[in-house]
Amino acid sequence: MLRGLRSYLREARSQKGMFLLSAIFWIFFIVFLIYPISYTFYRSFFVGGKFTLSMYKLMFSDSTYYGLIINSLKLATITTVLTFLIGFPLAFAMVRYEFPLKGTLQSLMLLPFIVPPFVSAIGMMKILGTYGSLNTLLLRLGIIHEPVNWLGSGFPAIVLMQVLHLYPIMYLNIAAALANIDPTLEEAAQALGASGLRLIRTVVIPLSMPGIFAGASIVFIWSFTDLGTPLMFFYPKLVSVQIFKYSTEFRTNVMAYVLIVVVLLIVTAIFLGMKLVIGRKSYAMMGRGHVAPKVRRISGAKGWLLAGAIVVLLLISVLPHISVALLAFAKVGSWYKSLVPTAFTLDNFRNIRALESTEHTLTSIKNSLYYSLFAMLIDIALGVGIAYYVNRSRLPDRHPIDALTMWPLALPGIIIAFGYLAAFHFPILDAWRNPVPLLIVAYAIRRMPYSVRAISAGMQQVHAAFEEAAQSVGAHPLRAVKDIVLPLIVANVLAAGVLVYAESMIEVSASLILAAKPEQFPMTKTIYVLHTMPQGSDYVASAMGLILMLVIGASMVLSSRIMGRRMGEIFKV
Amino acid sequence: MRLRLEGVRKFFGDFEALKGISFEVDHGELFFILGPSGCGKTTTLRVIAGFYIPDEGRVYFDDRDVTFTPPYKRNIGMVFQYYALWPHMTVYDNVAYGLKIRGLPEREIRERVRWALELVKLEEHAKKYPNQLSGGQQQRVALARALVVEPQILLLDEPLSNLDAKLRIEMREEIKRLQNRLKITTVYVTHDQMEALSMADRIAVMNDGLIMQIGTPVELYRKPRNRFVASFIGEINMFEGELVGREGDFAVVELDGNTVKGVPTAEIPHSRVAVAFRPEAASVVKEGGGGNVLEGEVESSMYYGSKETVFVKTDFGMVKVEMFNPRGRVARRGERVRVVFDPSDTIVLP
Numbered sequence: 068m069l070r071g072l073r074s075y076l077r078e079a080r081s082q083k084g085m086f087l088l089s090a091i092f093w094i095f096f097i098v099f100l101i102y103p104i105s106y107t108f109y110r111s112f113f114v115g116g117k118f119t120l121s122m123y124k125l126m127f128s129d130s131t132y133y134g135l136i137i138n139s140l141k142l143a144t145i146t147t148v149l150t151f152l153i154g155f156p157l158a159f160a161m162v163r164y165e166f167p168l169k170g171t172l173q174s175l176m177l178l179p180f181i182v183p184p185f186v187s188a189i190g191m192m193k194i195l196g197t198y199g200s201l202n203t204l205l206l207r208l209g210i211i212h213e214p215v216n217w218l219g220s221g222f223p224a225i226v227l228m229q230v231l232h233l234y235p236i237m238y239l240n241i242a243a244a245l246a247n248i249d250p251t252l253e254e255a256a257q258a259l260g261a262s263g264l265r266l267i268r269t270v271v272i273p274l275s276m277p278g279i280f281a282g283a284s285i286v287f288i289w290s291f292t293d294l295g296t297p298l299m300f301f302y303p304k305l306v307s308v309q310i311f312k313y314s315t316e317f318r319t320n321v322m323a324y325v326l327i328v329v330v331l332l333i334v335t336a337i338f339l340g341m342k343l344v345i346g347r348k349s350y351a352m353m354g355r356g357h358v359a360p361k362v363r364r365i366s367g368a369k370g371w372l373l374a375g376a377i378v379v380l381l382l383i384s385v386l387p388h389i390s391v392a393l394l395a396f397a398k399v400g401s402w403y404k405s406l407v408p409t410a411f412t413l414d415n416f417r418n419i420r421a422l423e424s425t426e427h428t429l430t431s432i433k434n435s436l437y438y439s440l441f442a443m444l445i446d447i448a449l450g451v452g453i454a455y456y457v458n459r460s461r462l463p464d465r466h467p468i469d470a471l472t473m474w475p476l477a478l479p480g481i482i483i484a485f486g487y488l489a490a491f492h493f494p495i496l497d498a499w500r501n502p503v504p505l506l507i508v509a510y511a512i513r514r515m516p517y518s519v520r521a522i523s524a525g526m527q528q529v530h531a532a533f534e535e536a537a538q539s540v541g542a543h544p545l546r547a548v549k550d551i552v553l554p555l556i557v558a559n560v561l562a563a564g565v566l567v568y569a570e571s572m573i574e575v576s577a578s579l580i581l582a583a584k585p586e587q588f589p590m591t592k593t594i595y596v597l598h599t600m601p602q603g604s605d606y607v608a609s610a611m612g613l614i615l616m617l618v619i620g621a622s623m624v625l626s627s628r629i630m631g632r633r634m635g636e637i638f639k640v
Numbered sequence: 641m642r643l644r645l646e647g648v649r650k651f652f653g654d655f656e657a658l659k660g661i662s663f664e665v666d667h668g669e670l671f672f673i674l675g676p677s678g679c680g681k682t683t684t685l686r687v688i689a690g691f692y693i694p695d696e697g698r699v700y701f702d703d704r705d706v707t708f709t710p711p712y713k714r715n716i717g718m719v720f721q722y723y724a725l726w727p728h729m730t731v732y733d734n735v736a737y738g739l740k741i742r743g744l745p746e747r748e749i750r751e752r753v754r755w756a757l758e759l760v761k762l763e764e765h766a767k768k769y770p771n772q773l774s775g776g777q778q779q780r781v782a783l784a785r786a787l788v789v790e791p792q793i794l795l796l797d798e799p800l801s802n803l804d805a806k807l808r809i810e811m812r813e814e815i816k817r818l819q820n821r822l823k824i825t826t827v828y829v830t831h832d833q834m835e836a837l838s839m840a841d842r843i844a845v846m847n848d849g850l851i852m853q854i855g856t857p858v859e860l861y862r863k864p865r866n867r868f869v870a871s872f873i874g875e876i877n878m879f880e881g882e883l884v885g886r887e888g889d890f891a892v893v894e895l896d897g898n899t900v901k902g903v904p905t906a907e908i909p910h911s912r913v914a915v916a917f918r919p920e921a922a923s924v925v926k927e928g929g930g931g932n933v934l935e936g937e938v939e940s941s942m943y944y945g946s947k948e949t950v951f952v953k954t955d956f957g958m959v960k961v962e963m964f965n966p967r968g969r970v971a972r973r974g975e976r977v978r979v980v981f982d983p984s985d986t987i988v989l990p
């Protein structure tokens with residue numbers, strides 16, 4: 068024990084730089100992660116300085132409160148099941164079969180995941196609305212005689228938007244698991260007489276459990292805590308929306324804190340449960356990564372049918388995006404009781420400027436560009452620092468730091484944002500007076516796991532001996548990092564930067580909750596505000612949405628160019 | 641530059657990788673650290689380089705205590721097992737890097753890089769990237785990179801272990817030649833005993849975090865001071881026996897009814913001893929023979945042209961005998977023979 072401590076001190080002495088890095092990380096994590104979350108907990112248990120569980124009792128006894136949680140769980144469950152029903156066959160087809168257009172389709176698979184439903188919801192409404200494209204089409208065809216309210220209460224629409232957005236994540240995780248299954252296990256089952264659906268049910272699904280769990284937990288958490296989509300459909304009966312509403316009364320409303328704690332506990336339980344299952348299951352897998360799955364060729368009509376089905380799926384998923392693009396160029400009011408807009412114009416883009424005086428639309432574009440830039444810089448610094456630390460340090464806090472870095476994967480944006488709003492009332496960090504620094508940090512924290520992963524992937528290729536060789540010929544450790552490590556990971560740093568930039572541009576939860584004054588709004592909040600205004604503003608909102616989509620599309624293309632095949636890795640658990 | 645380690649201990653968590661290492665390397669000496677995998681060779685080298693700070697003990701360069709000096713201030717040259725050439729730099733830039741760090745003028749850098757590349761015969765490859773070179777060439781670049789900064793101490797960690805057998809032998813001579821020419825204090829880590837025996841001025845044999853013996857190749861081969869060194873270096877026949885007396889410089893040992901004589905190489909604290917002799921120090925005869933004699937039956941015999949290898953089964957175990965330049969087959973399977981070996985070629989170990 069004493070020896071351990073002494074050797075730790077020696078180690079810290081021989082790695083002074085690491086010691087310093089670790090101190091910086093800890094300060095950052097304590098201030099921006101641990102403190103606000105703890106503060107939220109504290110507020111939910113202490114009313115007027117006294118410990119009480121009364122608010123929890125109230126929550127669990129009043130259906131207006133627990134009903135929100137149940138409804139959100141219902142949403143998340145339905146979305147998860149549906150994404151699985153799409154994602155599993157899709158992954159199975161992609162991993163096990165060879166068919167026409169497979170390569171192209173595979174590379175397009177992430178497409179629906181790129182733009183969040185927050186933006187494309189506007190487009191969806193134009194398609195499924197009472198006077199939208201679908202009803203117009205069906206009326207014209209004489210299939211229906213009265214317009215149908217497809218959007219219903221908004222709930223089905225939210226499910227639809229979430230499923231269309233999230234199934235690629237499910238697909239990605241399951242495909243990775245399927246690719247790792249030792250084909251001999253299946254052959255063994257076949258030899259015992261199992262085939263078809265039975266083989267899938269008894270062998271393939273159990274063996275791909277790690278991937279299914281990973282995908283399902285991401286999808287579930289995402290859906291459960293999604294704020295943007297329900298807001299766009301004006302659907303209030305979800306816990307995320309309620310927390311958003313409470314964010315203006317965070318000083319007095321204790322129920323907000325209680326809801327957040329409950330959400331956080333649910334999300335954490337799911338995340339940890341998933342980690343546990345994956346950890347246990349993957350031991351059961353033989354020859355992980357060393358075996359090539361057997362690929363069967365489906366040719367002729369059957370093959371084209373399969374390809375066609377996937378094309379249709381992709382088309383449906385990007386339909387809302389296309390609709391947004393159309394709307395962006397549509398003359399105000401021209402998409403009404405028609406299949407597509409009847410008149411096109413560039414006015415919507417001009418109106419971004421014209422609305423500036425009242426809605427700060429143009430400013431919000433500038434804001435988003437700036438905020439994202441700073442978030443990107445923070446994440447690059449953190450990404451390089453943490454990736455370096457986790458891969459190189461011999462100090463014992465490597466694992467806790469790694470775990471803290473990945474924590475935001477299981478930390479919904481609404482919780483981070485609300486935590487910041489409630490916890491920071493200090494002279495330099497005051498969420499009420501000037502939310503901008505906190506908004507930037509929130510963006511950075513939320514995307515930090517991706518950044519660290521992307522850069523870590525590069526760091527792992529840089530053997531420690533590269534640096535040591537530089538030190539041995541006289542380079543100071545920092546100089547060695549600059550001359551040897553950085554040039555070798557520059558591609559990963561670029562990819563991480565581009566990714567963080569784009570992801571920050573489209574961030575919704577923190578943007579909606581933290582940004583209070585119109586002149587500080589980022590684009591997403593402006594789009595939301597425009598959307599809540601009378602008809603017509605949606606057209607300008609779509610124009611801004613299209614700009615966002617273009618920025619994101621471009622940066623995704625750029626970063627996957629840089630990262631190549633490893634791109635998908637970043638989005639897995 | 642002289643190098644001295646004094647009582648160096650190093651822990652990794654609770655695991656003690658170095659359990660008190662002391663040795664001294666003379667100026668210009670080619671010093672080897674030889675030992676089985678995991679015995680702590682690399683750890684020792686990294687302590688010398690400054691990548692590890694020992695938990696106890698000291699490291700001196702001449703009389704300067706460098707125990708806490710960081711690697712970049714030690715003026716060492718190091719060749720890594722996998723060379724660690726920087727993939728984004730050309731051969732020239734790899735070699736020039738240490739000089740650029742030192743802020744030398746461009747002209748001098750050019751001259752010294754050329755000198756170093758000539759030294760390892762790679763002048764024509766200056767513009768290539770490491771992945772365009774063969775293993776042997778990469779190895780030479782690593783050597784040039786380490787030598788160009790005129791280090792006071794050169795450290796090599798299994799530099800040849802990634803080369804094929806033929807190249808390895810070529811590079812042995814090359815490194816030996818360079819070291820001789822530059823007269824640079826060198827510590828060379830290997831687990832290949834042939835490499836150590838053929839190149840070293842002196843060798844430290846390590847096992848399990850301890851140094852078992854330090855000596856010249858001849859000393860280690862002819863006069864190992866313990867059973868580990870005796871059996872780790874070269875092949876040896878070794879049997880348990882009981883010390884029964886002394887005869888001048890010789891110890892007399894009772895081996896299951898046979899009495900043999902041998903030279904003790906270390907203090908012998910108790911009467912349980914081991915008697916050992918090399919296969920090539922013994923010969924097999926049908927009858928007669930002087931010195932030490934053991935009787936047995938031929939188990940197998942193989943003829944290789946340059947030598948004949950005979951395994952003889954005795955009462956206390958198998959004896960291997962190698963006879964060089966055989967004029968004909970000496971022994972046949974099943975024959976009763978006598979293994980004879982000189983007492984002065986026989987060692988007695990505690």
Ligand SMILES: Nc1ncnc2c1ncn2[C@@H]1O[C@H](COP(=O)(O)OP(=O)(O)OP(=O)(O)O)[C@@H](O)[C@H]1O
Nearest residue numbers: 652655657675676677678679680681682683684831
């Ligand atoms: N950073 C480390 N952390 C924990 N244990 C270590 C570390 N480095 C080495 N060890 C342990 O210390 C012992 C000595 O390691 P070392 O690398 O010095 O062996 P070696 O003699 O160079 O072996 P090899 O011939 O295989 O290279 C080994 O048991 C190894 O597992």
Ligand SMILES: [Mg+2]
Nearest residue numbers: 681682683797
């Ligand atoms: Mg080693």
